[in-house]
Amino acid sequence: MFTATSGNIFGLSGTEWESMELVERVGTFGNFQLFFLLISLILIVLAKATNTQSYSVVFKLFFISRKADARIKESWPLLGSPAWFLALNFVITLAHSLYLFLSEEQGESFFAVLITLGISFGFFLLAFLSMALIAFLTGARTVYQTPMQSTWVLPQFVGIIFFLLNLVWVLNPAFSGYLKLAFLLFFVLLSIKRFVRSSIYLLRNGIEWYYILLYLCTLEILPLSVLGWFLLEMDVIKMFN
Numbered sequence: 547m548f549t550a551t552s553g554n555i556f557g558l559s560g561t562e563w564e565s566m567e568l569v570e571r572v573g574t575f576g577n578f579q580l581f582f583l584l585i586s587l588i589l590i591v592l593a594k595a596t597n598t599q600s601y602s603v604v605f606k607l608f609f610i611s612r613k614a615d616a617r618i619k620e621s622w623p624l625l626g627s628p629a630w631f632l633a634l635n636f637v638i639t640l641a642h643s644l645y646l647f648l649s650e651e652q653g654e655s656f657f658a659v660l661i662t663l664g665i666s667f668g669f670f671l672l673a674f675l676s677m678a679l680i681a682f683l684t685g686a687r688t689v690y691q692t693p694m695q696s697t698w699v700l701p702q703f704v705g706i707i708f709f710l711l712n713l714v715w716v717l718n719p720a721f722s723g724y725l726k727l728a729f730l731l732f733f734v735l736l737s738i739k740r741f742v743r744s745s746i747y748l749l750r751n752g753i754e755w756y757y758i759l760l761y762l763c764t765l766e767i768l769p770l771s772v773l774g775w776f777l778l779e780m781d782v783i784k785m786f787n
Contacts, residue, residue, distance in 0.1 A: 636705030
């Protein structure tokens with residue numbers, strides 16, 4: 547006959563057994579983070595559903611600049627619904643990344659969602675307004691069509707990358723330091739690709755170098771300064787010191 551005394555089951559003493567209690571498990575992510583992920587996922591799926599070649603096309607447009615104009619004309623209407631879905635996804639994913647920066651420092655809040663959405667949309671819109679201003683000042687509006695295409699197309703691929711980074715970031719907050727660095731690297735890569743591709747095109751079409759400098763100051767430095775100010779306000783740079 548086997549007997550067991552209460553409090554000695556599983557090798558626990560009576561005191562240890564009595565002290566055990568159920569603790570509510572803290573969720574992996576908050577409601578606002580779930581909101582960002584769901585919206586991005588819906589936009590990415592819609593882009594794929596409306597054009598089965600969406601991912602491959604934006605990948606080639608980002609990494610392969612050769613014959614980009616021909617590729618756009620053949621398979622990627624600039625104002626088609628897939629392009630709009632992925633462009634909006636870039637705004638959402640950029641806002642989500644900024645929100646992850648902000649919530650890590652100050653916690654989650656609806657006000658933080660509004661701030662990050664405003665900064666993300668403003669950053670994206672400022673690039674087009676700056677380009678339109680330069681086109682007006684130089685009087686060469688047709689020449690700037692290709693740089694504006696780059697400003698519109700290139701972020702569409704980066705938005706997909708940001709979605710993947712944000713997903714990993716939310717599910718694995720312990721790796722936030724590495725993911726922040728990856729986010730900054732991809733953002734810098736986007737800016738470099740856009741500037742180099744547009745500058746080469748403008749120089750080949752006879753635009754003077756001082757207009758290129760104006761383009762650099764307005765399209766690149768000004769938006770990046772806004773984003774840099776936002777990150778510095780949260781003392782993110784301390785992470786790398």
